[in-house]
Amino acid sequence: MQARTGGERALGLARGAFSWGVLVFLMAPILVIVPLSFNAEPYFTFTEGMLRLDPEAWSLRWYREIAGSEAWRGALANSLAIGVAATAIATLLGTLAALGLSSPQMPGRRLAMGFLVSPLVTPVIIAAAGMFFFYSRIGLGQTHLGLILAHAALGTPFVVVTVTATLSGYNRTLNRAAASLGAGPLRTFARVQFPLIAPGVISGALFAFATSFDEVVVVLFLGGVEQNTIPRQMWAGIREEISPAILAVATFLIAFAAALLLVVGWLRGRGK
Amino acid sequence: MSKAPKLATGDWRPRLRAAGLTLPLLAFVAATFAAPLATMLVRSVHDPVVADALPATLAALEDWDGLSLPGEEAFAAAARELARARDERTLGRVAGRVNRVRSGLRSVVAVTGRRLPDGPAGSWRATLTAIDPAWAEVESWHALRTAGERFTARHYLAALDLRRLPDGSVVRQEADRRIHLRLFARTLWVSLGVTFLCLLLGYPLAHHIAHAPSRRAGALLALVLVPFWTSLLVRTTSWIVLLQGQGVVNDLLVGIGLVPDDGRLALVYNMTGTFIAMTHVLLPFMVLPLYSVMRAIPRSHMNAATSLGASAPQAFARVYWPQTLPGVGAGCLLVFILAIGYYITPALVGGSSGQLISNMVAYHMQTSLNWGLAAALSAIILACVLGLYLLYDRVAGAERASLA
Secondary structure: OOOOOHHHHHHHHHHHHHHHHHHHHHHHHHHHHHHHOOEOOOOOOOOHHHHOOOHHHEOOHHHHHHHHOHHHHHHHHHHHHHHHHHHHHHHHHHHHHHHHHOOOOOOOHHHHHHHHHHHHHOOHHHHHHHHHHHHHHOOOOOOHHHHHHHHHHHHHHHHHHHHHHHHHOOOOHHHHHHHHOOOOHHHHHHHHHHHHHHHHHHHHHHHHHHHHHOOOHHHHHHOOHHHOOHHHHHHHHHHHOOOHHHHHHHHHHHHHHHHHHHHHHHHHHHHO | OOHHHHHHHHHHHHHHHHHHHHHHHHHHHHHHHHHHHHHHHHHHHEOOHHHHHOHHHHHHOOOOOOOOOOOHHHHHHHHHHHHHHHHOOOHHHHHHHHHHHOOOHHHHHHHHHHHOOOOOOOOHHHHHHHHOHHHHOHHHHHHHHHHOOOEOOHHHHHHOOEEEOOOOOEEEOOHHHOOHHHHHHHHHHHHHHHHHHHHHHHHHHHHHHHOOOHHHHHHHHHHHHHHHHOOHHHHHHHHHHHHOOOOHHHHHHHHOOOOOHHHOOOOOOOHHHHHHHHHHHHHHHHHHHHHHHHHOOOHHHHHHHHHOOOOHHHHHHHHHHHHHHHHHHHHHHHHHHHHHOOOHHHHHHOOOOOOOHHHHHHHHHHOOOOHHHHHHHHHHHHHHHHHHHHHHHHHHOHHHHOOO
């Protein structure tokens, strides 16, 4: 072991300080927006009362406003309905495809994978523009079904990638063991393989749901007034005039993201 | 004897099963995602509106010399078909298409269509010219002929600020109508700038996390992942709230006396806002691939280098940095690819000076309704992204495209 010189220690400290600065930059929007959503005044900065921790300056008024708003409640219902349906389609088809793709005998594996992942790298504005032309022509413009199919397409890459990654750690001799004990392919899948890859499938489903739940561009292009979702309602709010009520919704969505992350982290721990 | 066919059977059945499992999703993505993109690409080169509305006029113009006015036959056909377009209510669309080739012709076509009498007053040529003198200009007929091309490169020319003269030569658009190339250039340098900033901020951070004790590393990584998984709209909203004139950052700067109260900085609704918010959104895409590469580099490499007499900077430059290059490449390409197609953040925080090429696609889709041009712009962006993605695929492998 070498003793670290003074210069190296200074360098290490500088790197640590810089890294914390970057982390503060990354977390700042979240750290600021959560307390501001409890502002009793319609301002976007900390009032003197808030800084003094005066209870009068803090309130739940924006949360009450959201909860009492017909528009936001409708948007939540739409977001949930579209998100759940899109996730179901993406998870079912994505898991099947991942099973096929992870088989060493899959023909054209690399090409198929590239094609299936393409919704992930295509700029969403371009996908939305193309879908606008196509979906309106086949009568799916301004319908829930159109949005569900579009969001399912955008969500499938997450399922494919996550489940394929989980399957790469799956021991295929288990399938042969099950077969040698007399189980058919379906039974083997249901009783042996699926329980082992379930954490990956659930993670993929959560990613797909989060994608739909946060998606705004396709909704703007494909959806009508009937398909108002939470992101669309936020978008309108930001473009017109930001009300602090938006910050309450934002806080709710941050909590949602944190919960998602915890679940995925826990699933990954279980998957290992 | 019977063994050979059985072996062959064993060979193709797993292949068939794998393909059969993958097929439903392939078909689904083809129908819901690839087909829309394909129709859009077709739309960028195929525009049948004028060709369908004015077939006889265009036929009459086919063997026109293009130098003097076309003959009475073309005038008569135009009058007949414009009247029909008026009755079928396609006149507005035809006028819009012709106007894109030569501006000012929208009202000429629309007004002529509306005022056409049932029969000619003298010749059709005299009738049309009396309604609008533009019909006596050769350029109007050139525009009509160009707009009538069923398959056309004009949307691509327009997307690159070019136009075609009647003699077929391609020239640059007049200076005040060149908007796209400037936006392409701006998108390019914003993407490069954001990529560079992400590398500058992300490299030390990834290094710090990768070589921290494992418990602390997990906690630090969570601080990168929480913003990563937080809604894009939420993060963009936060930056508006933080950066606006009466926002937290300006209040802080005024509070500590760095900035006078009447000289608050314009940090949002301009290029600065776009830069800050995009860097924030894309930074995790840089940190995560760097982190996964750095974590795999054993500490012993650096120790070996220093014990062999290398100074710390030498050891870093000759031993550490080269080993992180795959991560640097993957992170930079990923950030760059995502930055090129960025739409939401510039639309919300960019103001008028912080708009990128994607915002122009949205503008042509929603406001100018020039869908052919929107499709051509999309095709150009898509080609760039696809090229870069293939490069990324070679650097990082498609499986790592998601940073789950």
